[in-house]
Amino acid sequence: MKVLIQRVLTANVMVDGNEVASINKGYLALVGIExxxxxxxxxYLAKKTANLRIFEDDNGKMNLSVLDVKGQxxxxxxxxxxxxxxxxxxxxxxxxxxxxxxxxxxxxxxDCLKSYAIDVKCGIFQADMxxxxxxxxxxxxxxxxx
Numbered sequence: 001m002k003v004l005i006q007r008v009l010t011a012n013v014m015v016d017g018n019e020v021a022s023i024n025k026g027y028l029a030l031v032g033i034e035x036x037x038x039x040x041x042x043x044y045l046a047k048k049t050a051n052l053r054i055f056e057d058d059n060g061k062m063n064l065s066v067l068d069v070k071g072q073x074x075x076x077x078x079x080x081x082x083x084x085x086x087x088x089x090x091x092x093x094x095x096x097x098x099x100x101x102x103x104x105x106x107x108x109x110x111d112c113l114k115s116y117a118i119d120v121k122c123g124i125f126q127a128d129m130x131x132x133x134x135x136x137x138x139x140x141x142x143x144x145x146x
Contacts, residue, residue, distance in 0.1 A: 001041040001105070001146075002032040002081045007054055007139035011074045013123040014130040021121035026071030028133050031109055032081025033102035034095045041145040042105055046112030048143050049073070062139075066118060073113055076123035076131060077106045099126060 005027050012022035029049060055064035055071070066073060079102065083091035097105070103125045113120045123129045 001034060001037040001045055001109075001144070003045050003049060003109075003143040004030040004032075004078070004081060005049060005052065005054070005141045005143060006030075006133060007136045008074075009134040009136045011131070011133040013074065013076060013121075014132070015124050015127045020124055020129075021074055023072035023074045023119070023121055025069065025136075026066055026119075027073045028131070028135075029073055029075045029113075030078035030081060031075055031106055032078050033097040033105050034082045035097050037097060037105055037145075039105070039108055042109040043112050044145050045143055046109055046116070050113060050116040050118060052141065052143075054139055054141065067116060072119040072121065074121050074123070075106075075110050075113065076129065077102070077125045 008028050010024055011028040013020050050067055051065050053065050054062050055069045057063040079096045082096035083093055084095060085091050106125060110120055110122055
């Protein structure tokens with residue numbers, strides 16, 4: 001399971017020209033589910049996401065979490081994070097989980113985030129989404145659990 005975290009000032013998701021979710025200060029979390037991923041991985045990555053200290057404190061040091069700054073999270077399913085680009089120029093997606101299983105695990109990850117009393121907004125699973133963001137920093141981290 002992979003979660004790409006981007007620290008943002010704002011982020012939003014559009015589907016068919018309509019905004020379906022938006023946040024202010026917080027994280028855009030792109031979530032990739034691979035074959036073999038499970039609930040314990042989702043729980044671990046949700047805890048890591050909630051507690052990751054990548055906001056600056058008064059001394060300019062990355063020392064505050066999204067919880068500390070009362071930020072929001074926009075969670076977007078992103079199956080291309082499971083893409084393999086090691087052979088040739090066209091990505092392969094053999095490691096991506098089947099949609100029905102991936103959706104359930106993605107939703108479980110979101111529920112785990114919400115259990116930390118974080119305001120979590122979501123994209124629409126399997127939709128053609130247009131994601132907009134203002135990356136703050138830029139600050140981007142890849143979290144993985146295998």
